[in-house]
Amino acid sequence: LYLDQADQSQRQQWLSELTADYTTLQQEGLNLDLTRGKPSSEQLALSDALDGLLQGNFIASDGTDTRNYGGIDGLPEGKQLGADILGVDADSVLVGGNASLTLMFHAVMVGLQYGFDGDGNAWNQQGNTKFLCPVPGYDRHFTVCEKFGIEMVTVPMTATGPDMDAVENAVQQDPNIKGIWCVPKYSNPIGVTYSDDTVARMAKLANLAGAGFRIFWDNAYAVHDLVSQPKPLADIAALCRLYNTEDSVIQFASTSKITHAGAGVSFLSASSKNLQAIKSFLSAVTIGPDKVNQLRHRRLLPDRAAVEQHMQKHAAIIKPRFDVVLQCLEEAFGDSDLGRWERPEGGYFISFDARPGCAKEIIRLAAEAGVKLTPAGATFPYRNDPEDKNIRIAPTVPSIEQLEKAMEVFVICVKLASVKQAM
Amino acid sequence: LYLDQADQSQRQQWLSELTADYTTLQQEGLNLDLTRGKPSSEQLALSDALDGLLQGNFIASDGTDTRNYGGIDGLPEGKQLGADILGVDADSVLVGGNASLTLMFHAVMVGLQYGFDGDGNAWNQQGNTKFLCPVPGYDRHFTVCEKFGIEMVTVPMTATGPDMDAVENAVQQDPNIKGIWCVPKYSNPIGVTYSDDTVARMAKLANLAGAGFRIFWDNAYAVHDLVSQPKPLADIAALCRLYNTEDSVIQFASTSKITHAGAGVSFLSASSKNLQAIKSFLSAVTIGPDKVNQLRHRRLLPDRAAVEQHMQKHAAIIKPRFDVVLQCLEEAFGDSDLGRWERPEGGYFISFDARPGCAKEIIRLAAEAGVKLTPAGATFPYRNDPEDKNIRIAPTVPSIEQLEKAMEVFVICVKLASVKQAM
Numbered sequence: 001l002y003l004d005q006a007d008q009s010q011r012q013q014w015l016s017e018l019t020a021d022y023t024t025l026q027q028e029g030l031n032l033d034l035t036r037g038k039p040s041s042e043q044l045a046l047s048d049a050l051d052g053l054l055q056g057n058f059i060a061s062d063g064t065d066t067r068n069y070g071g072i073d074g075l076p077e078g079k080q081l082g083a084d085i086l087g088v089d090a091d092s093v094l095v096g097g098n099a100s101l102t103l104m105f106h107a108v109m110v111g112l113q114y115g116f117d118g119d120g121n122a123w124n125q126q127g128n129t130k131f132l133c134p135v136p137g138y139d140r141h142f143t144v145c146e147k148f149g150i151e152m153v154t155v156p157m158t159a160t161g162p163d164m165d166a167v168e169n170a171v172q173q174d175p176n177i178k179g180i181w182c183v184p185k186y187s188n189p190i191g192v193t194y195s196d197d198t199v200a201r202m203a204k205l206a207n208l209a210g211a212g213f214r215i216f217w218d219n220a221y222a223v224h225d226l227v228s229q230p231k232p233l234a235d236i237a238a239l240c241r242l243y244n245t246e247d248s249v250i251q252f253a254s255t256s257k258i259t260h261a262g263a264g265v266s267f268l269s270a271s272s273k274n275l276q277a278i279k280s281f282l283s284a285v286t287i288g289p290d291k292v293n294q295l296r297h298r299r300l301l302p303d304r305a306a307v308e309q310h311m312q313k314h315a316a317i318i319k320p321r322f323d324v325v326l327q328c329l330e331e332a333f334g335d336s337d338l339g340r341w342e343r344p345e346g347g348y349f350i351s352f353d354a355r356p357g358c359a360k361e362i363i364r365l366a367a368e369a370g371v372k373l374t375p376a377g378a379t380f381p382y383r384n385d386p387e388d389k390n391i392r393i394a395p396t397v398p399s400i401e402q403l404e405k406a407m408e409v410f411v412i413c414v415k416l417a418s419v420k421q422a423m
Numbered sequence: 424l425y426l427d428q429a430d431q432s433q434r435q436q437w438l439s440e441l442t443a444d445y446t447t448l449q450q451e452g453l454n455l456d457l458t459r460g461k462p463s464s465e466q467l468a469l470s471d472a473l474d475g476l477l478q479g480n481f482i483a484s485d486g487t488d489t490r491n492y493g494g495i496d497g498l499p500e501g502k503q504l505g506a507d508i509l510g511v512d513a514d515s516v517l518v519g520g521n522a523s524l525t526l527m528f529h530a531v532m533v534g535l536q537y538g539f540d541g542d543g544n545a546w547n548q549q550g551n552t553k554f555l556c557p558v559p560g561y562d563r564h565f566t567v568c569e570k571f572g573i574e575m576v577t578v579p580m581t582a583t584g585p586d587m588d589a590v591e592n593a594v595q596q597d598p599n600i601k602g603i604w605c606v607p608k609y610s611n612p613i614g615v616t617y618s619d620d621t622v623a624r625m626a627k628l629a630n631l632a633g634a635g636f637r638i639f640w641d642n643a644y645a646v647h648d649l650v651s652q653p654k655p656l657a658d659i660a661a662l663c664r665l666y667n668t669e670d671s672v673i674q675f676a677s678t679s680k681i682t683h684a685g686a687g688v689s690f691l692s693a694s695s696k697n698l699q700a701i702k703s704f705l706s707a708v709t710i711g712p713d714k715v716n717q718l719r720h721r722r723l724l725p726d727r728a729a730v731e732q733h734m735q736k737h738a739a740i741i742k743p744r745f746d747v748v749l750q751c752l753e754e755a756f757g758d759s760d761l762g763r764w765e766r767p768e769g770g771y772f773i774s775f776d777a778r779p780g781c782a783k784e785i786i787r788l789a790a791e792a793g794v795k796l797t798p799a800g801a802t803f804p805y806r807n808d809p810e811d812k813n814i815r816i817a818p819t820v821p822s823i824e825q826l827e828k829a830m831e832v833f834v835i836c837v838k839l840a841s842v843k844q845a846m
Binding site for chain 1: 461462464467470471474475476477478479481488489490491492493494520521522524525528563566567569570679683684685686704706707708709710711712713714715716719
């Protein structure tokens with residue numbers, strides 16, 4: 001289907017056929033959901049051994065009684081788990097609670113209201129704080145900015161990561177840009193891994209940017225590979241050491257999509273200067289993270305190899321679901337001008353760019369045929385997709401059969417919305 | 424020993440005797456610690472069944488899969504546990520992570536930066552925010568204020584709670600006083616429970632105070648009784664309903680000193696208006712609290728009776744330790760002008776008021792004899808005890824024998840410091 005090359009009578013014919021197909025599907029009374037970027041029950045069950053794993057031994061390797069108060073940055077076991085996941089030194093890791101989002105929120109708060117560089121260096125003492133937001137991106141990153149009144153400046157995502165020309169220009173021209181949100185591996189939602197060149201340019205960014213600039217490197221899918229030889233992600237911490245920009249990057253990860261999504265452990269990795277500022281802040285916020293849960297997680301995942309083996313079990317469950325979606329898209333739109341998408345080698349999402357102006361209508365049509373899609377605009381700051389084209393597909397929760405049916409509906413809705421718009 | 428009635432030669436004699444006793448104790452090379460307000464290993468072990476209790480059943484009563492994402496305010500099980508502990512309706516409860524301090528920090532942040540009453544009503548839009556701090560009090564409450572730049576105004580504690588005349592005068596005279604920290608039961612550190620009159624006057628306080636005033640009711644020791652018929656704490660939520668001040672109180676509790684201190688569940692109870700503001704804020708901060716841990720805790724403590732039985736086991740361990748301290752104090756100072764203290768019926772601390780100007784010296788002397796005491800001033804805002812007299816004693820961690828020895832040292836140090844100062 002090449003809409004741009006079709007004449008009006010062809011389009012009219014397609015419209016009739018698609019309307020008929022759509023009406024037929026509507027009558028099936030479906031109730032399917034492609035919105036939920038979370039693990040399925042089958043995936044969660046991979047980690048059910050967590051409960052009861054300690055067998056009465058609550059003492060950590062350094063002698064800490066994990067059941068009691070104490071320690072703001074986590075057990076050696078927790079730090080090493082974070083180090084294994086992020087590929088960083090354990091010394092650089094701070095362990096949080098069950099949500100890396102909380103670590104991100106608090107890290108932004110430190111930069112904005114207190115300053116990583118100490119008194120007088122808070123961003124909010126330097127004017128109107130802005131963050132760069134590669135789009136499409138992760139809605140909860142945008143919500144953090146919104147909550148703090150941080151102005152969001154968008155830059156486009158490409159197949160190699162954020163458009164680095166746009167990123168570099170922006171930080172050079174505006175010293176009030178104090179941060180950028182990055183999901184460097186299997187980026188939420190488009191699923192690309194930043195290229196080596198992109199990571200290297202990120203590592204040098206602080207040399208172009210205003211004072212106190214920080215990269216929020218949310219490596220949420222650090223070990224979430226679906227293929228055996230995935231494209232590797234360059235080591236930004238090592239590159240930052242090379243370029244003397246160690247303080248400019250704060251990395252985040254969690255076990256949320258490794259073990260139990262709601263009951264895991266989160267990690268932050270940063271330079272000693274950043275760690276000091278964050279720990280000082282956190283000591284006013286908490287008596288310390290849940291150490292029993294850290295010990296439990298380390299016993300389940302005692303080293304990097306164990307993490308990788310565990311993730312292969314996830315891949316065995318998830319990969320067929322990604323394949324269904326990607327195959328449906330390829331068959332329907334591979335030879336068309338109706339949409340574009342990446343082919344993620346990991347992560348949790350597939351992102352579909354429809355023809356501009358069609359996303360809302362596709363989502364509406366799908367909903368009326370019983371297939372729930374993430375609301376249009378969700379992947380943009382202020383929930384505003386200026387071109388109204390991006391749709392995020394989350395394939396992990398539905399069954400293969402449900403996915404096949406949902407994608408059948410999706411394909412019809414994309415075609416129908418596109419043809420209607422082109423009439 | 425009545426110093427004020429002794430003449431100089433008596434004092435000189437005491438000084439010689441006490442110096443000799445002190446020197447003897449110093450030579451014992453002791454290494455004891457009365458600073459740690461945390462449970463002993465024996466207490467922690469009461470809850471070791473938590474790990475493994477779920478036996479593969481992670482589904483909550485409402486069908487929620489606790490292993491997955493979702494839910495900002497907690498499971499029905501978590502809310503009911505909080506309700507049982509605080510004596511409130513489960514509907515009024517929000518469940519947090521392992522630290523009630525985090526809930527308090529975030530609740531203060533909502534009031535200060537966002538406003539419980541919505542846009543335009545944040546405290547920081549109304550001038551220089553101040554909080555009333557009954558002293559002596561809990562250092563971490565003061566740290567929250569310090570972190571937010573909230574000015575702390577002290578009011579004295581009495582045997583019936585904060586001096587309510589002082590509290591009422593202060594809020595009437597200064598509408599910028601937007602909050603007060605309260606530990607209403609076995610108040611940290613002096614160990615008194617607020618009288619019915621105090622609680623009733625607290626419940627009416629919002630009618631005298633400026634807009635947006637909130638009481639931070641940290642009921643940390645709600646079920647931590649050491650005696651079988653403790654003095655009851657009046658129900659502030661019920662009184663607030665009576666006086667139409669429901670929005671003026673936010674209650675907090677946790678299982679930290681019930682189960683595992685570092686790995687428990689925290690609770691907040693408030694009016695629906697406050698809950699709405701707090702939930703809206705938290706949805707930017709977290710994907711939700713650890714629900715597996717909530718379920719685990721409810722299985723261990725399925726109802727109020729189970730909580731009470733569990734706390735009796737704690738009391739059986741702790742009570743003899745409190746008795747040692749109180750008996751030593753009574754024997755040494757019951758008939759003297761060297762100090763005053765309350766006799767707590769629960770909680771974690773005994774607070775000793777030495778003669779003004781003696782606390783630092785007592786603590787220094789004790790340290791040099793191998794007994795670590797909480798630093799002077801720790802129970803006051805900005806770590807400044809203006810009269811230099813309050814010393815917090817934490818008797819739960821040491822053994823009975825250790826406590827007896829430590830109190831022997833303490834008594835000598837109090838006497839020695841007092842006599843020296845009176846010379």
